[in-house]
Amino acid sequence: MAQTIEWMNSPEAKQQQAPPGPAAATVDERVLARRAREAKKAKATAVNEADRVSTDIGSPLVAPDGTPRTVPNLGRTVTMVGMVTNVDVNDGPHPKNIRGELGKAMNHWYTKTVAKDPLMRATDSSHAADKRNFLTTHTNATSKGVINPKKPDVIDPKALSKHIKKVAKHLGADLVGIAAANPAFMYASGSRYVQDGEANDTYQSMTPDALAKRFPFVIQTTVAWDHDTLQAHRHHIGDMSYHHTSMKNAMVMKALEGYIKEMGYTAIRGAVNPQGAGLAAGLGELGRNGMMISERFGSRIHMPDPILTDMPLIADGPIDLGVEDFCKICRKCANNCPTNSISFGPKVIYNGIQKYKINWLTCYKIRPYVADHYGSCLTCIAVCPFTKPDAWWRRVGGKILKTTPIKARPLVVRALKWIDDTFWGEFPSRRVKFMGYDTGLKVGEHNCTDPSCTANHKEPQKIIEGDVGFYAPIKKQTDAFVKRG
Amino acid sequence: MRRLSGQGDPYWDDFINRPPNDVRNMITEIVAKAPEGNIFPTQSELHSPNVTARHAKELTLYLGGQLVGIADLGKQTPEIARGYPYAIVTGVRAEYDPYMSPGPGGQAAVQAGQFVTFIVASWIREMGFRATMKSDVPRAEREHLAVAAGLGKLNGDGKLTVPKYGTKIHIADIIFTDLPMEADG
Numbered sequence: 001m002a003q004t005i006e007w008m009n010s011p012e013a014k015q016q017q018a019p020p021g022p023a024a025a026t027v028d029e030r031v032l033a034r035r036a037r038e039a040k041k042a043k044a045t046a047v048n049e050a051d052r053v054s055t056d057i058g059s060p061l062v063a064p065d066g067t068p069r070t071v072p073n074l075g076r077t078v079t080m081v082g083m084v085t086n087v088d089v090n091d092g093p094h095p096k097n098i099r100g101e102l103g104k105a106m107n108h109w110y111t112k113t114v115a116k117d118p119l120m121r122a123t124d125s126s127h128a129a130d131k132r133n134f135l136t137t138h139t140n141a142t143s144k145g146v147i148n149p150k151k152p153d154v155i156d157p158k159a160l161s162k163h164i165k166k167v168a169k170h171l172g173a174d175l176v177g178i179a180a181a182n183p184a185f186m187y188a189s190g191s192r193y194v195q196d197g198e199a200n201d202t203y204q205s206m207t208p209d210a211l212a213k214r215f216p217f218v219i220q221t222t223v224a225w226d227h228d229t230l231q232a233h234r235h236h237i238g239d240m241s242y243h244h245t246s247m248k249n250a251m252v253m254k255a256l257e258g259y260i261k262e263m264g265y266t267a268i269r270g271a272v273n274p275q276g277a278g279l280a281a282g283l284g285e286l287g288r289n290g291m292m293i294s295e296r297f298g299s300r301i302h303m304p305d306p307i308l309t310d311m312p313l314i315a316d317g318p319i320d321l322g323v324e325d326f327c328k329i330c331r332k333c334a335n336n337c338p339t340n341s342i343s344f345g346p347k348v349i350y351n352g353i354q355k356y357k358i359n360w361l362t363c364y365k366i367r368p369y370v371a372d373h374y375g376s377c378l379t380c381i382a383v384c385p386f387t388k389p390d391a392w393w394r395r396v397g398g399k400i401l402k403t404t405p406i407k408a409r410p411l412v413v414r415a416l417k418w419i420d421d422t423f424w425g426e427f428p429s430r431r432v433k434f435m436g437y438d439t440g441l442k443v444g445e446h447n448c449t450d451p452s453c454t455a456n457h458k459e460p461q462k463i464i465e466g467d468v469g470f471y472a473p474i475k476k477q478t479d480a481f482v483k484r485g
Numbered sequence: 486m487r488r489l490s491g492q493g494d495p496y497w498d499d500f501i502n503r504p505p506n507d508v509r510n511m512i513t514e515i516v517a518k519a520p521e522g523n524i525f526p527t528q529s530e531l532h533s534p535n536v537t538a539r540h541a542k543e544l545t546l547y548l549g550g551q552l553v554g555i556a557d558l559g560k561q562t563p564e565i566a567r568g569y570p571y572a573i574v575t576g577v578r579a580e581y582d583p584y585m586s587p588g589p590g591g592q593a594a595v596q597a598g599q600f601v602t603f604i605v606a607s608w609i610r611e612m613g614f615r616a617t618m619k620s621d622v623p624r625a626e627r628e629h630l631a632v633a634a635g636l637g638k639l640n641g642d643g644k645l646t647v648p649k650y651g652t653k654i655h656i657a658d659i660i661f662t663d664l665p666m667e668a669d670g
């Protein structure tokens with residue numbers, strides 16, 4: 001059963017936490033009060049790199065080199081309002097970290113540490129003992145297959161679009177969409193994202209504008225994370241929910257890439273921003289937490305590297321689920337974020353694009369400090385009211401919001417938010433057990449809680465009762481590098 | 486895997502049945518030829534064999550396997566056992582028989598099975614035990630091990646049938662391991 005922060009701090013809750021059990025997950029009252037004040041201010045907080053928001057945002061109708069552009073329709077949550085400078089993929093967090101630009105601690109953690117946990121070593125690329133044990137090392141390697149010279153006898157874009165979506169689902173995708181390629185959401189010339197760093201294709205020297213003309217469609221798919229294991233956010237169990245679907249995403253996309261080549265068309269990887277493609281293809285909308293929010297799965301999806309192709313298709317459009325209206329009011333992710341990386345304020349304009357922008361640096365920098373306990377925090381995804389099992393009651397709630405006229409949506413949002421807080425808790429902290437891992441244990445404590453286990457463990461076995469998970473009070477850790485308001 | 490009908494789709498038959506022009510475009514080939522990683526030098530602290538077996542099965546089902554069982558290779562011939570004491574046998578639902586359908590769609594069950602078995606085998610190696618995912622085990626031997634692991638029975642034609650999926654089941658690459666587990670009957 002989910003519990004609220006208030007309940008966890010009440011005398012009844014403390015009484016229920018029996019002495020042999022884990023230490024109580026304490027929440028600092030001063031932090032709560034300060035976060036409430038920040039929410040009340042409802043303006044851009046210190047997180048938004050506001051100093052980089054230019055006053056002259058330029059025109060969205062031209063590229064920095066003067067090439068005319070069309071403005072992509074990315075839905076209500078993301079709007080292109082100024083000139084977009086194409087991003088070099090090597091300016092992303094991981095490449096910066098590998099080059100040592102984020103400091104020694106970060107670089108050491110990313111490039112030199114091996115995870116203590118065997119499941120992490122098998123499913124996390126940067127902390128594997130041997131990268132050959134990590135599936136995506138092989139599935140994201142540069143494709144060596146050649147394009148089949150024989151195209152299908154009949155080329156019907158409508159039938160091909162329907163076919164390619166069916167193919168993606170047959171190969172394991174949960175959601176699939178087709179976007180019209182637009183240079184605004186493509187990486188800078190010569191910049192390609194691939195896992196093994198061997199990005200080479202014959203079109204690499206083309207500008208994003210020329211590439212979008214030559215290859216007019218982008219195919220984006222995704223695999224949803226498991227809901228139940230995701231409830232163990234800030235824990236290796238939650239990591240598993242994220243990591244294994246990322247691996248599956250990579251496998252599905254590689255299979256689809258190969259099939260497009262077998263059909264006689266080009267499939268380029270690593271050239272398109274995954275979220276931009278997902279928004280334009282209608283897979284979801286962008287939330288306050290900086291994550292895509294889909295109709296069926298909420299935030300528990302991750303956009304893989306999409307496929308840019310010259311296959312004649314029919315593009316889908318963006319969707320309106322009401323994320324724009326919900327995120328304006330909810331702020332549950334911002335309230336729960338352990339590093340205050342999510343803005344309580346309105347959207348900002350960054351690189352010509354108006355959206356909610358998280359502070360990726362503080363979000364990223366927590367990781368070396370908590371690496372023994374979890375890899376990725378995932379709290380903003382787990383607590384998002386949209387992140388629920390794909391059940392009938394969730395679909396009903398989503399349909400009510402979607403079909404309500406925009407002006408009346410704030411009322412519906414407040415009602416849905418109240419339901420979410422009441423039944424799932426303001427700080428969802430469920431106890432989850434998976435493969436011998438148990439969020440009921442204090443972080444760092446090793447104990448077997450399986451009564452049928454007869455092994456002679458190094459540490460004595462304890463009985464842990466209750467259904468509230470232990471969530472590390474990480475304020476002390478984050479205070480080491482996050483300046484709070 | 487989903488039930489998707491190819492009715493009304495002019496490209497579906499090729500997707501299921503046409504052999505690839507270049508096998509390097511097949512994800513199943515890429516994974517089958519992927520080199521295995523090393524065994525982690527320090528062995529993890531284990532639970533008792535019954536619990537370890539349950540965890541291995543839990544992981545297999547979580548990753549998308551529909552059936553899983555553990556065969557005791559001590560009861561098999563040395564040719565089948567390959568020097569290992571246990572085999573983890575995973576079944577994935579196969580809408581199309583991958584032995585009869587060489588197209589990328591027909592091989593989807595192989596792909597789904599590889600995803601599961603690769604990660605489970607890697608997890609065992611990262612725990613410090615030997616584990617290898619064998620892609621070259623013939624169908625008859627896979628199905629024989631599936632029977633030994635209690636997944637189903639062989640029918641009159643010598644094909645594996647399982648209670649829930651009948652013959653629409655593909656036995657994924659077998660994991661041979663020395664991780665101490667309780668075998669199924």
